[in-house]
Amino acid sequence: MEAPNLLENRNVPQKRKFLSCQVAFYTLIFVFIMISALVSVVFCLLHHKQAPGSCWAHGSLKESSPDFKGAMSWEWNLMHCDGFVQKDHDQYLRIEQSGNYFIYAQVNRKRVMKAPFTLMLYKKPGVLLNKVVGPKMGDKKGTVNFGRPFFLQRGDMLYCQGNFRLGYILAGNQTYWGLYKI
Numbered sequence: 442m443e444a445p446n447l448l449e450n451r452n453v454p455q456k457r458k459f460l461s462c463q464v465a466f467y468t469l470i471f472v473f474i475m476i477s478a479l480v481s482v483v484f485c486l487l488h489h490k491q492a493p494g495s496c497w498a499h500g501s502l503k504e505s506s507p508d509f510k511g512a513m514s515w516e517w518n519l520m521h522c523d524g525f526v527q528k529d530h531d532q533y534l535r536i537e538q539s540g541n542y543f544i545y546a547q548v549n550r551k552r553v554m555k556a557p558f559t560l561m562l563y564k565k566p567g568v569l570l571n572k573v574v575g576p577k578m579g580d581k582k583g584t585v586n587f588g589r590p591f592f593l594q595r596g597d598m599l600y601c602q603g604n605f606r607l608g609y610i611l612a613g614n615q616t617y618w619g620l621y622k623i
Contacts, residue, residue: 496525498534499619502612513601515618525622529598533565534620536597545588546601546618549611550575552582558605560585562618565598582611590623 500515517528526542529535536542548560562571575585593599601618603610610616 494521496520496522496622497619498522498526498528498621500528500531500534500617501614502607502610502616503531504612513603513607515601522622526620532600534599536593536595536599538622539593539595541590541623542593542620543588543590543623544571544599544618544620545586546571546573547584547586547616548575548603549615550583550605550609551611552609554605554609556604558583558585558609559603560587561602561604562587563600563602564593565600570599 497520498517500517503514503516514531517531517534519526519528525536525538525540527535527537544562546560546562548558550558558575560573560575561569564570570591571587571589573585573587575583599620
């Protein structure tokens with residue numbers, strides 16, 4: 442009796458077995474990669490929270506601010522600032538999350554003054570962060586402004602102060618300061 446062709450030299454079954462194992466191995470790797478990718482995508486979709494809009498706090502000088510030198514009262518508009526920045530009364534901004542913030546300010550003078558008008562940004566307790574000085578003369582009106590980034594710590598209290606009486610400057614949207622989280 443003659444041996445069938447499949448068993449001849451005992452090589453053919455080994456080649457088939459090896460080929461079958463190789464196909465199964467590569468298929469298993471492919472399935473494992475696909476499952477890993479799918480699990481990663483599902484995890485990201487379930488646990489990723491879309492960042493809200495940037496925190497932006499903008500304060501316009503109140504028309505009814507008392508006419509004195511010192512910290513000024515502001516009408517605040519806070520957008521997307523929960524957990525980042527809160528107003529404390531109407532004079533201060535309280536930082537609730539440490540990070541980089543871009544702070545800007547502008548003051549418009551409406552008449553000539555005896556001394557240059559100055560706007561100062563402070564962090565409690567009286568730490569000067571920025572100071573800008575405008576001309577006392579020249580045009581009937583004058584403007585000072587600044588904008589720059591600061592690294593602020595949680596708990597910092599910010600406020601603006603001027604060396605002028607409020608009767609010398611324009612209120613409302615003509616004089617303002619604020620910040621946004623960067």
